Amino acid sequence: MINPLTTEVQYNKSGQKIVSPDYLLFEAPREKFFMTGSEAVKEAVKRASVDASVSYPITPQSEAAHLIGELWVEGYVGVYFRGESEFGVMSEVAGCALAGARTITTTSGPGTLRAFENFPMWAGTRIPVQLVLMARGVNSPLSIQPDNLEVGFLLDTGCMIWYAENAQDLFDMILAGFVVAEKPAVHVPVITVVDGFFVSHTREAVMLPPDDIALPPYDPKKAPMPVIDLEVPPGRFLRDPFVMKSNYISYATHASWQFEVRAAIERSRPYAKHYLRGLIEEFGNPDADIVFVAAGTAASQSKEAVRLLKDEHGIDAKVVKLKTIRPFPYEELRSAVKNAKYIFVPEFNVVGWMEREVRRYLYKHSDAEIIGAPRVAGGMTMPAEVIVEEVLDYLKVR
Amino acid sequence: MSFKVFQINEEFLDVMPKEIVDLQENATWGNPKRGVMDLPFHKELIEEHSLCAGCPEAAALRYIMASIPNPEDTVIVNSTGCTSLVFPHIAMHTVHSLFGNQNAVASGIKRVLEYRYPDKVKDVIVLAGDGATIDIGLDCTLQSFFRQEKITTICFDNEVYANTGGQESGATPKGHVFKMAPKGKQFEKVPMWQLAIDSGCKYVARLTVSSPKRVESVIKKAVYVAREVGPTYVHLYTPCILEIGLNSDQGLEEMRSKDKERFAFFEYISPEAEEVINRKKAEGLL
Numbered sequence: 001m002i003n004p005l006t007t008e009v010q011y012n013k014s015g016q017k018i019v020s021p022d023y024l025l026f027e028a029p030r031e032k033f034f035m036t037g038s039e040a041v042k043e044a045v046k047r048a049s050v051d052a053s054v055s056y057p058i059t060p061q062s063e064a065a066h067l068i069g070e071l072w073v074e075g076y077v078g079v080y081f082r083g084e085s086e087f088g089v090m091s092e093v094a095g096c097a098l099a100g101a102r103t104i105t106t107t108s109g110p111g112t113l114r115a116f117e118n119f120p121m122w123a124g125t126r127i128p129v130q131l132v133l134m135a136r137g138v139n140s141p142l143s144i145q146p147d148n149l150e151v152g153f154l155l156d157t158g159c160m161i162w163y164a165e166n167a168q169d170l171f172d173m174i175l176a177g178f179v180v181a182e183k184p185a186v187h188v189p190v191i192t193v194v195d196g197f198f199v200s201h202t203r204e205a206v207m208l209p210p211d212d213i214a215l216p217p218y219d220p221k222k223a224p225m226p227v228i229d230l231e232v233p234p235g236r237f238l239r240d241p242f243v244m245k246s247n248y249i250s251y252a253t254h255a256s257w258q259f260e261v262r263a264a265i266e267r268s269r270p271y272a273k274h275y276l277r278g279l280i281e282e283f284g285n286p287d288a289d290i291v292f293v294a295a296g297t298a299a300s301q302s303k304e305a306v307r308l309l310k311d312e313h314g315i316d317a318k319v320v321k322l323k324t325i326r327p328f329p330y331e332e333l334r335s336a337v338k339n340a341k342y343i344f345v346p347e348f349n350v351v352g353w354m355e356r357e358v359r360r361y362l363y364k365h366s367d368a369e370i371i372g373a374p375r376v377a378g379g380m381t382m383p384a385e386v387i388v389e390e391v392l393d394y395l396k397v398r
Numbered sequence: 399m400s401f402k403v404f405q406i407n408e409e410f411l412d413v414m415p416k417e418i419v420d421l422q423e424n425a426t427w428g429n430p431k432r433g434v435m436d437l438p439f440h441k442e443l444i445e446e447h448s449l450c451a452g453c454p455e456a457a458a459l460r461y462i463m464a465s466i467p468n469p470e471d472t473v474i475v476n477s478t479g480c481t482s483l484v485f486p487h488i489a490m491h492t493v494h495s496l497f498g499n500q501n502a503v504a505s506g507i508k509r510v511l512e513y514r515y516p517d518k519v520k521d522v523i524v525l526a527g528d529g530a531t532i533d534i535g536l537d538c539t540l541q542s543f544f545r546q547e548k549i550t551t552i553c554f555d556n557e558v559y560a561n562t563g564g565q566e567s568g569a570t571p572k573g574h575v576f577k578m579a580p581k582g583k584q585f586e587k588v589p590m591w592q593l594a595i596d597s598g599c600k601y602v603a604r605l606t607v608s609s610p611k612r613v614e615s616v617i618k619k620a621v622y623v624a625r626e627v628g629p630t631y632v633h634l635y636t637p638c639i640l641e642i643g644l645n646s647d648q649g650l651e652e653m654r655s656k657d658k659e660r661f662a663f664f665e666y667i668s669p670e671a672e673e674v675i676n677r678k679k680a681e682g683l684l
Contacts (some may be wrong), residue, residue, distance in 0.1 A: 019400040026496070038481070051510065051513065052506070052509070052510055054506065078510075078513045079509045079510055079513050081509075081545065083502065084537055084538060085537065086504075087499065087538075088499070088537065088538050089502075090504035090540060091495065091496065091499035091503050091538065092502045092503070092505050092506040093506060094495055094499075094503055094508070094510075095475075095493075095502065095503035095504060095505060095506020095507040095509075096506035096507070096508060096509065096510045097506075098493060098503070098506070098507060099473075099506065099507040099511050099514070100510065100514060101510040101513070102515070117496055118495075118496065118499075121495050121496055125495070158481035206628075216501075228473055228491055228493055228507060229510075229511060229514060229515070229520075230470070230471050230472075230473065230491055230520060231515075239483070298411075322534035
């Protein structure tokens with residue numbers, strides 16, 4: 001970026017040229033690389049002027065955490081170490097962010113739940129930490145297979161939840177995630193979800209901008225809450241005064257703060273819309289009355305199902321891919337399904353949290369039948385043919 | 399750091415409680431020789447704090463607040479419990495996040511402050527009770543010692559979970575009857591000061607807060623050593639007079655009796671710490 005006072009080009013601590021988020025995400029020339037989702041995390045962090053990262057091993061996110069460590073060795077990340085557990089790590093990154101650092105960490109499956117108490121704390125202290133969650137099964141018996149049940153637990157922690165479909169999405173979302181989460185009007189954590197293994201461990205083509213440019217560094221002085229670096233006023237008291245007394249003022253204080261955190265998520269919409277090029281993406285025939293609503297790799301499989309339905313059965317269908325779950329893109333979804341007769345919600349978990357969300361936001365806004373299927377869990381893949389069969393069975397065309 | 403950071407906005411001065419204004423006007427920032435002898439003339443904690451009348455923890459907090467060598471550039475990280483209730487009433491940066499993660503949060507703060515301000519002294523002090531330090535937070539506490547985080551950890555040991563109504567803790571002596579130990583505690587008091595030494599702390603002290611001057615000396619040593627060498631640990635007996643059935647004027651007597659027992663003064667100084675302490679003594683700061 002050019003300093004308007006001196007017209008000098010500015011560089012970050014790693015010596016990369018600072019460019020605007022718009023330039024980095026939309027305008028810079030891109031080149032094609034073949035890489036895994038974990039490697040895409042490294043490439044994003046490398047261009048994000050990240051100050052701090054703390055890691056803990058758990059499959060399938062460990063590789064991404066290793067690669068962030070390599071960036072630390074190479075001088076692209078300021079602070080990096082392995083914490084004692086996911087609970088410790090999420091606490092350590094909270095400390096890093098409270099002290100004014102742009103902070104990122106990664107976790108998966110059971111680690112998410114071990115760390116859980118921290119996520120509402122992050123949101124309540126309004127720190128813009130980015131968690132890259134490589135979703136994986138959580139319940140006993142132990143499994144390392146992909147499944148996104150844990151996302152259902154995270155929905156109401158007060159963090160933004162974005163969902164990447166593939167390595168390209170993940171790269172772009174990590175960069176956009178910092179930009180949106182750090183807007184003074186927003187300033188809440190962002191959890192960037194991607195399906196473990198399906199994306200983290202598979203290689204695909206990713207278009208990358210050059211690695212000698214980077215996002216403008218985080219400026220904690222713009223945070224709506226005072227940064228704990230002993231440099232920025234006000235600096236006298238506990239940043240979150242206790243409201244444990246039993247009286248109506250403290251009830252109101254606590255409740256209004258919870259609303260404020262959720263309002264901050266709502267205020268992220270216009271920024272997310274800009275940097276993610278919309279909160280949803282549509283694929284297929286726009287006028288089709290069969291609609292799949294999905295996120296992540298469930299959206300990829302649905303896209304393939306749309307193609308099969310058209311090519312093999314002459315049936316028109318479309319996919320509405322949700323890029324953000326918090327904020328939930330309800331206006332975009334309502335508009336996208338206004339011609340729908342059947343809404344299928346394919347997802348990779350047992351409980352069907354996405355179906356619940358879709359029903360909740362379409363209640364009284366759509367007359368379509370909402371079908372929470374197909375649904376797989378425990379690591380099973382969701383072949384496009386299974387989605388097609390679900391549709392054919394439901395329509396009784398066979 | 400500018401001391402202006404700590405000044406109350408002029409437009410608010412007439413609506414702020416007098417005690418809060420006193421915290422600003424009578425504080426002793428900017429003087430590394432400050433200490434407990436300033437307490438009669440200066441103010442570190444408001445009188446109407448939320449601890450019980452006669453609570454030894456309130457006395458401990460005053461002594462610590464008066465002894466911190468660099469309060470204007472010190473962050474205190476605390477944990478859930480009686481201490482967290484009193485932190486809104488002091489004039490320092492404090493952070494409370496969850497129950498038991500204080501040493502982890504402090505690790506992140508300390509490392510980032512060192513990264514962002516490599517040429518400035520910024521101390522990070524953890525202050526939490528025995529439940530937070532020795533039970534629920536033991537993992538985070540010991541691991542911060544293993545990692546050699548340059549932070550000072552102070553444990554207010556009242557040998558009981560007092561804030562939640564008197565449950566036995568890891569620091570309760572064997573045999574004491576408390577709620578959740580209706581037949582008396584089944585295992586020995588956890589020797590946290592020894593665990594701290596074994597886990598890599600460079601300076602460790604165990605004492606009661608019956609002697610303000612001794613508390614001052616220990617806190618200053620712990621902060622100076624942590625700043626230069628590595629983790630330090632201070633274990634203070636701050637009895638909960640409410641839970642052990644004493645009157646508000648009996649806290650000091652209780653601590654003096656324990657000065658000769660399980661809280662007899664004990665100090666561990668590593669060779670690296672000794673070098674720092676001797677230098678600070680020569681500089682007139684200890």
